Amino acid sequence: MRKGSRIYVAGHRGLAGSAILRALQARGHENLLTRGSVELDLRQQLAVDSFFADEKPDFVFLAAARVGGILANDQFPGDFIRENLQIQTNVIDSAQRHGVRKLCFLGSSCIYPRLAPQPIREDSLLTGPLEPTNEWYAVAKIAGIKMCQAYRKQYGFNAISVMPTNLYGPGDNFDLQKSHVLPALMRKFDTAKRAGETSVTIWGSGTPSREFLYVDDLADACCFLMENYDSPEIINVGVGEDLTIAELAAKIRDIVGFTGTIEHDHSKPDGTPRKLLDVSRLQTLGWQASTSLDDGIRSTYRWFCENRDAVTS
Numbered sequence: 001m002r003k004g005s006r007i008y009v010a011g012h013r014g015l016a017g018s019a020i021l022r023a024l025q026a027r028g029h030e031n032l033l034t035r036g037s038v039e040l041d042l043r044q045q046l047a048v049d050s051f052f053a054d055e056k057p058d059f060v061f062l063a064a065a066r067v068g069g070i071l072a073n074d075q076f077p078g079d080f081i082r083e084n085l086q087i088q089t090n091v092i093d094s095a096q097r098h099g100v101r102k103l104c105f106l107g108s109s110c111i112y113p114r115l116a117p118q119p120i121r122e123d124s125l126l127t128g129p130l131e132p133t134n135e136w137y138a139v140a141k142i143a144g145i146k147m148c149q150a151y152r153k154q155y156g157f158n159a160i161s162v163m164p165t166n167l168y169g170p171g172d173n174f175d176l177q178k179s180h181v182l183p184a185l186m187r188k189f190d191t192a193k194r195a196g197e198t199s200v201t202i203w204g205s206g207t208p209s210r211e212f213l214y215v216d217d218l219a220d221a222c223c224f225l226m227e228n229y230d231s232p233e234i235i236n237v238g239v240g241e242d243l244t245i246a247e248l249a250a251k252i253r254d255i256v257g258f259t260g261t262i263e264h265d266h267s268k269p270d271g272t273p274r275k276l277l278d279v280s281r282l283q284t285l286g287w288q289a290s291t292s293l294d295d296g297i298r299s300t301y302r303w304f305c306e307n308r309d310a311v312t313s
Contacts, residue, residue: 011064084140169215206246
């Protein structure tokens with residue numbers, strides 16, 4: 001990507017997309033294309049095709065998606081599979097037909113089988129059943145991966161597929177009905193601290209293990225891979241370390257400054273028992289995450305405190 005390349009960031013207002021936009025700006029890219037959902041509904045094929053015909057981007061980061069935690073996936077399975085299929089199908093197809101030089105498709109670690117061997121290698125894809133609590137989102141993302149591979153095979157389209165682990169950071173979603181575990185815990189502990197409560201109840205047993213990647217590290221990895229990776233095979237992006245949900249909760253509690261106890265609601269689902277990515281392929285290329293979990297949580301909490309009214313209203 002040259003400084004003058006026309007680069008389209010689809011989903012630039014989301015957690016991942018906004019970080020990619022920041023990373024590109026920090027690298028001196030000024031010819032950046034963005035459209036909000038009101039300006040361009042990526043679910044509408046004709047609108048997407050008109051955008052690509054008019055703007056003719058050279059590179060595309062496809063970070064747009066309908067996302068959410070266990071509760072949102074369980075309540076709106078039809079919306080999750082339909083909207084994600086629409087978004088990625090329209091963008092990938094229009095990008096290929098209108099001469100985009102390279103596309104980076106953001107998938108998710110939930111594409112892997114629920115009981116995949118740990119840490120999860122890229123070749124674990126489609127080797128077993130998915131986690132039921134987010135299979136609709138996962139199936140859509142798998143379809144996006146296969147579409148990128150199919151378009152490369154048939155049309156020679158240069159599309160890469162990046163599989164990030166659980167993301168967090170500034171700009172995250174703190175809606176308790178839709179958010180993922182880390183921002184949900186942060187909001188719960190912050191609310192309890194400010195209200196003077198003595199305990200916070202979290203979902204499940206706390207025993208599942210998860211890996212967390214600071215979103216600006218993901219953005220750096222995406223830019224690195226756009227420059228240095230051209231394989232049709234998917235590639236994992238993570239930190240290579242995990243911790244239990246109980247350990248994560250204790251860490252967030254301490255950083256937020258809540259002094260009460262943590263209770264567990266065992267009636268709520270745990271999800272996948274463990275999800276740790278094998279990031280050896282990415283490390284072999286010369287990239288690794290640079291933000292520690294403690295530093296990332298502190299940075300995210302500062303952002304949350306500065307934007308509390310806006311993100312909790």
